Amino acid sequence: MTDHKTLSQLSGELESGKLTARALVDEALERAQGSANQGDVAFISIDADTIRAEAESIDKARAEGNAPSPYAGIPVSIKDLFDVKGQVTAAGSTILASNPPAAKDAEPVARLRAAGFIPFGRANMTEFAFSGLGMNAHYGDPASPWQRGVGRVAGGSSSGGAVSVAEGIVPLTLGTDTGGSCRIPAACCGIVGYKPTAVRVPQDGTVELATSLDSIGPLGNSVDCCARAFGVLAGGPPTAPEPRDVSSLRLGVLKNYVLENMDQTVAAAYEAALDALAKAGATLEDVTFDPLDRMPEINARGGLVTAEALRFHKGRLAQHEAEFDQRVSKRIRRAETQEEGEYDRILLARREMIDQAEQVFAGYDAIVMPTIPIVPPKFEDVASDDGYTRNNLLLLRNPSVGNWLDRCAISLPVTPDLSAPVGFMLMGVPGNDEALFACAFAAEQAFAPLRT
Template identity: 70%
Template structure:
């Protein structure tokens, strides 16, 4: 399902929003799909009523946009009026319902989208694996019988799109939480420049690093959703021709520890794009080699998460997933002045990146260096920590450098999923969408998608 195809079906009258919603509910409730773990809750009566209202608006010529009546799953980090926001935690499960929609949800609703269910996620968005000790572990659609992570923290939303329950999900991205699940589930995930989408009404993880973005089935879907989220008029996406694109291939830090599947898929993607006329240059940006050292006591995300969670952990730590609580508590080891130093380090590196990456239209790398790990390989704490670092490592570079980024599938449906990530310039989201659409055309043609 793409937004454009559904909009066309709805506009023509071949499909009603109510019929679409019934299809989505049937999939969410059926045993062939993972609705039981992809969603924390779905208010079926409410989404049916919203669908009927959307159909009536169309009949009266009052459709808010071409997307009126299309469902979007909402990560349970965003307030939805009249519903409890749990942030994937038992800590907030007893909170009163939200009095108003979060700003991104309000913009989607104003464009006619129907909020469809509260998508599962890593507790408080603090892991790249997507597992949730309270509400269940959504699995990658690949090798479901084996059981592999769907990526986090926007895990339930990614699964809801990948399994065809809904065509779009609203996620957040602090260190890759839109792009990692996209890579693990074989879909497209977008991290905007952080300042482009307002965060009011969203449970924060890291005020410096948080971004809000969509996951969907194509670049065009993400571009349309982003325009709505950014409060801008959606324009028809024009794919930029790949021929003549100047793409920098980041060769340090992000290629360490690649498995053979991702390595082969990435090099094959580069070859296909080169054959289509893209111009590549190897890029070494040595400042990012220091990121593990900079983040040795948790870094900015941990420091800022602790500012939000300190009292909750003091009063109710036993109710946390202990793997999440232990990551947050790493901030207690940070030294006086370390937080301010981290902000300075980041500002310095952002400036260095602006200069180093200036010659290129985009920087490319694998979204994550491995295929989705098995749940069994994350059972022990040491393995959980190792795999979590591996999945977060590459996409978190974009958050640290305050850049926009997108993950595209680079393997065929049914095969081990792997993501091809493009990192654009801060504030130039629309330019990155054009580049990504051209790259998507080449990769899809090569894969027969």
């Protein structure tokens, strides 16, 4: 059964013979049909015949004692940015949909496949990964599972993948994160989303957005799921987080920039999460990082993301602009307003801020903040250009701090499944992803009473 089980639970059932890979993917395929679990908008395409054949091959290998790992046979949805051999990589667009199929897997996909995970469907996403809302004008708008009848954004850009996990279709999805695209949808959908230190996971075979900020990470049902998936993506074994007592954590509670315009629901849940950590013995210390207050000025004309996106898409805009989602093309073209030398000045400002953060954040196991400051916006509230822009900036603001400072970061859910989803973010030390997982695993235990 795929329904919200963890990788460890599923691998145990597969190894014991209680479950077969074929049965697992058959159920996932059934749940992915139609609108009941949003399969119709969570996925752009699903190659059911190939998925079933791969599952049967893994069942045969396991019966012969040759399964590549205990996780062999577990389906994982793949964001439409990644090459999967034999499939077209459209990046959520119609412009690339006529491209030839990929000749080989992207390296992250290849690593998952080598461990026996089964690539399951091309997950929907914001076109070219350029929005934190997760909407797609061509393939439909995945919605947060919360208040489905009302209609709220799933968060982006890895929206379809997050929904595929939150709706219980698959236990894991492979996403990308340039300004929060793993953590925003995790927060909007009530699951865990991880942004690694960028250099830890290779990006070969992935459609870029902004190479200075792009990173690749998993979204899953638990910290343990994301830690094990990260181990594989980083070229190692699927490793569980190191056990750590909450009382050993020293956490910096960021007080400037990330708390502005926070709604009452998020504020209450965030304070409850901080209180839970404090009661469990964690050391919480307020910290201010003044350089962050310059971010609106630095990004006034789109910053690094739009500059690098324009560089990558300039030819496509010249030939196919009418085929773009106009909300995406309009944002990319903001880079045309940047002044001469501005890009280099932004790079310098980033380098200086990274160095400053290293000094200010030294000694903390993690820096914490709300993942996003508001509950998932209603679709009707982002229908206008002003509403779209305002909410998009709000959802991107906090998570993008981790990309800007080149740090690893994780979003954990801190509210019950049927209530408004709120994410709690921990941002770790660059390169020390394993230590952040240990912190997040400890925090997840402290948050357990908040989720019931």
